[in-house]
Amino acid sequence: MEPIVKEGVLFEILGGTYEEFTVGYECVNTDGELKLVQTVATHSHHASLRSIGVYNGPIHDILATGGADDTVHLYDLRCRKECGILSNHSGTVTCVRFTPDGSHLISASEDGSIAIFKVGSWFMEKVWPKAHKGMGVLHLSIHPSGKMAFSIGADKTLRTWNLVKGRPAYTVNLSGKVNRPEIVEWSLCGEYYGIVNDNSLDIYAIETAKVIHSLKVGSRISCVTFIQEGKVCIGDWSGCITCYSFKSNEKLWELKEGTIRLKALSSFENYLISVDGQGLISVYDLSSKKPKKKTSYPTSCRITCITVSKLMSEEDRPKKKQKIIDYSNLIKVENKERKIRFEDEAPREESISDVVCFPKSQKWIVKSINP
Numbered sequence: 001m002e003p004i005v006k007e008g009v010l011f012e013i014l015g016g017t018y019e020e021f022t023v024g025y026e027c028v029n030t031d032g033e034l035k036l037v038q039t040v041a042t043h044s045h046h047a048s049l050r051s052i053g054v055y056n057g058p059i060h061d062i063l064a065t066g067g068a069d070d071t072v073h074l075y076d077l078r079c080r081k082e083c084g085i086l087s088n089h090s091g092t093v094t095c096v097r098f099t100p101d102g103s104h105l106i107s108a109s110e111d112g113s114i115a116i117f118k119v120g121s122w123f124m125e126k127v128w129p130k131a132h133k134g135m136g137v138l139h140l141s142i143h144p145s146g147k148m149a150f151s152i153g154a155d156k157t158l159r160t161w162n163l164v165k166g167r168p169a170y171t172v173n174l175s176g177k178v179n180r181p182e183i184v185e186w187s188l189c190g191e192y193y194g195i196v197n198d199n200s201l202d203i204y205a206i207e208t209a210k211v212i213h214s215l216k217v218g219s220r221i222s223c224v225t226f227i228q229e230g231k232v233c234i235g236d237w238s239g240c241i242t243c244y245s246f247k248s249n250e251k252l253w254e255l256k257e258g259t260i261r262l263k264a265l266s267s268f269e270n271y272l273i274s275v276d277g278q279g280l281i282s283v284y285d286l287s288s289k290k291p292k293k294k295t296s297y298p299t300s301c302r303i304t305c306i307t308v309s310k311l312m313s314e315e316d317r318p319k320k321k322q323k324i325i326d327y328s329n330l331i332k333v334e335n336k337e338r339k340i341r342f343e344d345e346a347p348r349e350e351s352i353s354d355v356v357c358f359p360k361s362q363k364w365i366v367k368s369i370n371p
Contacts (some may be wrong), residue, residue, distance in 0.1 A: 011268045012039060012309045013281060015064050018302035022073075024309075025297055027271075027283055036297035044073045044082060047092075053105070054309045055098035060119065061311055064105055066093025070168025072107050077309060088115050088124055095140040097149075099163070108137035108151060116166070126166045132157060139183050144190040152184045160193065172209070175328060178202070187226045194232065194248060195349050196221045201234055202257070203246045213249040225265040227286065233272060235262030241274060243291075253290045257282075268308040275303045277316075 013036070014024045024040030047068035054063050054077070061077035072086040072093055091111030098105055098119070105117045112134045112339035116126040126303065131139055132153025142149045149161045156178065160169040174181050174195070179346055183196040192212075194201045201224060219238035226232045232246045241255040258275040267273065272284040272291060279299040283335045 009311075010034075010271070012311065013266075013273055013306055014040065014052060014054060014063060014274065014309055015264070015281075015299075015303045015306040016045075016052045016067070017233065017279075017299075018048045018304055020045045020048060020342070022049065022052075022063075022065050022068070022075075023299065023301065023303070025281060025299075027295070034295040036281060036283070036295055037277070042075075042082070045069050045071065049304055050092055051095045052305045052307045053096040053098050054227060054307045055119070056310050057100040057102040060102060062098070062119065063104070063307075063309070064096040064098070064107075066096040066107060066109075070111075072096055072105075076169065076317065077311060078188065084122060086117060086122065086124075087113075088127065089113060091136070094137055097140055097142050099142055099146040100144060103145055103146075104163075106140060106142065106149065108140045109131045110136035112136055112153075114151060114161070116163075117197075128161075128168070131159065131168075141184050141186050141193070143186055144188065150184045150186070150193065152181045152195070156181055158184065175339065183224055185220070185224050185226060187230075187232070187246070188228065189230075194226070194246070196224060199236065199342075200245075201246075203232075213246060215242075215246060215249065218359045222262050223265045225267050227272065228270075233267070235263055235265045235274060237261045239276060241265070241272075247286040255284070255291060256294075263303055264306045266306050266308050268310065273308060275306055277302065279303050281306075 008029045010029055012024055012026050012028045016022055020043055022042050025036040026039050028035050028037055045067040049065050049067045051066040063075040065073045070089045070091060074084045076083045089109035089111055089250040091109045093107055093109050095108040103117055103119055108114045112130050112132055114128045114131040114137055115124055118125050132155045138152045138154060140149060140151045140336050147164050149163055151159050155173045158172040158174055162169045165269050178195060178197040180198055181195055186193050191206055192203055194203050199217055199220050202211045203213045205212050217234050217236050219236040221234055221236050223235040230245055230247045232244055234242045239258045239260045243252045245252055260278050262274060263277055266274045270286045271287055274282045279301045280296055281299060282296040285294050
């Protein structure tokens with residue numbers, strides 16, 4: 001099913017909430033005025049959501065959400081349908097990330113494991129059950145090349161994973177260097193990465209693996225996002241957003257419109273999206289020297305994580321010859337060996353109920369339908 005790309009829609013903000021919902025809001029440009037319109041509200045998880053990831057490609061538009069119910073839920077954004085559940089973890093899913101080419105999904109958990117799934121068949125190709133000596137995996141970030149990834153664990157180590165050969169590469173002990181290693185993020189160019197250390201973001205050069213700058217803010221850091229032109233935006237517990245040029249250690253600007261803790265930051269082209277602890281989504285225009293707030297939306301829910309999706313028309317998509325997977329044929333089954341609860345292109349059985357999501361009144365309505 002081809003998605004309906006509405007005129008004036010710039011992007012869609014998708015988020016997970018503490019109230020167990022996945023929500024979405026389209027950013028619509030109407031005669032130069034931006035407005036957020038709700039598009040998604042689905043209650044699939046049975047505990048709070050902790051991580052969310054999206055891939056927009058020539059064939060697939062897939063959303064993955066990880067929660068405290070130990071599961072990863074998958075959605076086909078092109079036809080607005082839930083298409084499966086991955087249940088290989090036995091602890092809170094702390095991070096879900098797609099590789100840049102959309103070929104694989106990587107998930108991490110508080111149970112200490114990291115798993116890699118093949119997109120489409122969702123076969124679990126690799127799992128490291130004790131990625132951080134059995135301690136929880138706090139965060140994971142994939143290099144823009146898709147060839148390696150970093151993970152931060154409760155054992156206070158930074159581990160590098162070779163995604164080409166599917167094996168660990170090396171480990172760096174952060175004890176004594178970082179008091180509270182919770183977030184690791186790659187820059188857009190892939191030549192630098194940042195590790196959060198309480199109220200500072202330590203910027204490392206990949207060539208030397210040494211800190212080139214420590215970017216400090218006034219309060220404990222809660223979220224980080226790298227943006228274009230060698231810049232990074234930092235959100236903290238005091239509700240402040242600070243932007244640095246991480247190569248020169250120059251503070252470019254600072255935004256503080258309240259005292260509520262920032263929960264998540266994301267970016268899309270020349271726009272910055274922020275969410276605070278009360279669920280207020282704000283969109284800023286980054287084209288000027290100091291960002292201007294273009295619109296905001298009080299969601300009335302506690303959003304824990306966000307991502308940004310761009311649904312393209314068929315004409316705008318890059319051409320790529322690949323087998324198209326019909327998600328409408330996916331049904332939920334139990335596979336104990338692989339611990340994946342659905343199968344691709346399996347025949348329908350009357351005894352198995354299918355979970356269907358469809359747009360109605362600007363929301364995803366989720367129902368269990370018995371054929």
